[in-house]
Amino acid sequence: MQYKITLTDTSKKKVYVNPGVREGIYLYPGEIKKLRLEDGSELEQDEFERIRLEYALPRAKHRAIAILAKRDKTEQELREKLLQSLTDTQSLEEAISYMKACGYVDDTQYARDYLYFKKGRKSFLQIKMELQKKGIPAEVLETVFEEEGSQQMEDILEQVRKYMRKFPELDFPARQKVYAHFARKGYARDLIREAIDKIEELEE
Incomplete structure (x- = not known):
């Protein structure tokens, strides 16, 4: 032709x-x-x-x-x-x-690395949404987050500590504001409560 x-x-x-x-x-x-x-x-x-x-x-x-x-x-x-x-x-x-x-583009490894570096600053929900916007396939995200398991206390503890400094006294209304702030970010309820309790315990 x-x-x-x-x-x-x-x-x-x-x-x-x-x-x-x-x-x-x-x-x-x-x-x-x-x-x-x-x-x-x-x-x-x-x-x-x-x-x-x-x-x-x-x-x-x-x-x-x-x-x-x-x-x-x-x-x-x-x-x-x-x-x-x-x-x-x-x-x-x-x-x-x-x-x-050649291994120069690897969505699975990219997602693993992104999760590793971001989990101390963002919730798994936020990270997953960001990776979706970057075009990571759903099946890759499922595999990567299953490998990682649930988000841990150390991933949120320092963030909660910094946010709590906004309040001179952590009374019930202040505690609710802290809880709501991190719940909106997608953190698990139990994890937020545990982090607040842990910080109060350490600062007594």
Whole structure:
């Protein structure tokens, strides 16, 4: 099968190589010249794919590595970031698959690490909602939170201690305000009560 190539200049110093019957790729003018591509010329399907694999796919991989070098990303976050500069979704998805195969993108490990570093500042409910927004699949979240078990006293104790300092005296109304504050954050009722009792006991 032959593709009739349309070359379109862009504002990003790249040329969009459009085969018409499938998604196109971006090449730099120097690459266009090297490959002797001309607007309206015909190109065999196999040759177009060879060009994509030689130029577009490595570029997508390099872009993905550059993004991940700055900060770990979930699969969804990496895809969204790549889409800001790439429209060749086939190369984009192949680049993401490559990152996953190399272990550079791992939603399960990302969720484990995120939970570990956040559990001393946020409730499991808050953390789970944040991970959902980052695109972590439900089955991954279920596995990670099952591994972790229930939230522990040390995860909330220091937060409760700091919040209690707002009240000169921890009378019943103040105690209720402390309880309500952390309940809204998604902490378990028993855990909040235990933390308040523990702090009162330590400060007697």
